[in-house]
Amino acid sequence: MDVRLDNKVAVITGGSTGIGAATAIEYAKAGAKVVFGDINEEDAQKTLRTIIESGGVAKFQSTDVTVETEVADLMETADTAFGGIDVLVTSAGILQGPSVRIDDFEATTFNSVIDVNLKGTFYALKHAVPIMQKGGGGVILCIASGAGVRGGSSSVAYASSKGGVNGLVMTVENQVASMGIRMHTICPGGLATPLKLGQIAESAKRDGQDPDAAVANARNSLGDPAGVARVLTFLVSDAGSYTRGQIFTR
Numbered sequence: 001m002d003v004r005l006d007n008k009v010a011v012i013t014g015g016s017t018g019i020g021a022a023t024a025i026e027y028a029k030a031g032a033k034v035v036f037g038d039i040n041e042e043d044a045q046k047t048l049r050t051i052i053e054s055g056g057v058a059k060f061q062s063t064d065v066t067v068e069t070e071v072a073d074l075m076e077t078a079d080t081a082f083g084g085i086d087v088l089v090t091s092a093g094i095l096q097g098p099s100v101r102i103d104d105f106e107a108t109t110f111n112s113v114i115d116v117n118l119k120g121t122f123y124a125l126k127h128a129v130p131i132m133q134k135g136g137g138g139v140i141l142c143i144a145s146g147a148g149v150r151g152g153s154s155s156v157a158y159a160s161s162k163g164g165v166n167g168l169v170m171t172v173e174n175q176v177a178s179m180g181i182r183m184h185t186i187c188p189g190g191l192a193t194p195l196k197l198g199q200i201a202e203s204a205k206r207d208g209q210d211p212d213a214a215v216a217n218a219r220n221s222l223g224d225p226a227g228v229a230r231v232l233t234f235l236v237s238d239a240g241s242y243t244r245g246q247i248f249t250r
Contacts, residue, residue: 003237006031009082010236011075013065013124014092016040018193019143021047022229023089028056030233032087035078037063037070065092065120068127075127084135087236088128090121090142090165098154098203110157117161118168125172129181137180139236142169144185146248154203166246184235187248191223223250 010027014020015036021043024036028051036058038044044060051058059081063074078085094116097109121142132138147153148163166185173183197219201211228249234240235247 003234003239004031005087005233005237008032008086008236009078009084010034010087010089011078011085011124011128012036012089012091013063013071013074013120014038014090014143015060016043016047018091019188019191019225019228019232020089020091022225023091023232024058025050025054025056026226026229026233027087027236028058029054030237032057033082034058035061035074035081037061037065037074038092039064065123066115068123071120071123072127075124075131079131085128085131086135086138088124088132088138088140089232089236090124090140092120093117093143093161095153095155095158095198097157099206100156102156105156110160113155113157113161114164117158118164121165121168125168129172129176129179132181133176133179138182139240140169140176140181140183141186141232141235142183144169144187146187146189149185149187149246182241182244184243185246186228186232186235187246188228189223189248189250190221191225191228191250193225 005027010032012020012024015024016038024034028034041062048058048060061074061077063070065071096113097105142165144165145162148159149166153159169183169185205211231249
């Protein structure tokens, strides 16, 4: 099946690396106009270059998802440049404090993770929904995790934030269904992303092991973000319109 996203405008937070970058590239390949934001400008330029050199259409805007005005500006850019938002993917995320016990977990670390993973998702939904409503609807994919949804995590903060994303989606989807907006919580499995590999290295170092060896060993069992991106492309296409609820991937 040839899944196409022609004439669709997609906004992606956290689009410089990992799932966000793979999704931006896949969406553009399928014909979407892509606007993505991130604080990582160096890798963002690599993602943008990959899209442009393949004949795709994309814009990058430096965006800190913990700053509401910057998230609002990202959504406004998509609306102004391309005439609306048909698809939103909230992929910006961090993982801090792996393997730290609850009584040793720093409140500042907890707050940082919640600010990016949960509050950043809230800001994106808040400012994308009115634009989607104006355009007659769309699809929102919020990247969560199996952690905090059907299991734990190496990080107290990460599991809390991703469980919060799941709860946020379950609440907001009932508010926006009448606007023609479909929502999904996306729960990827273990993937070879900078986020996951960084967590593995940090945990290994904390346990007195060689972080480079731990990362090298882990790569053999981790999935490719591009595989998840293909699933996300189907979900936001017309062919995926009959899907509902949480989506778990490898």
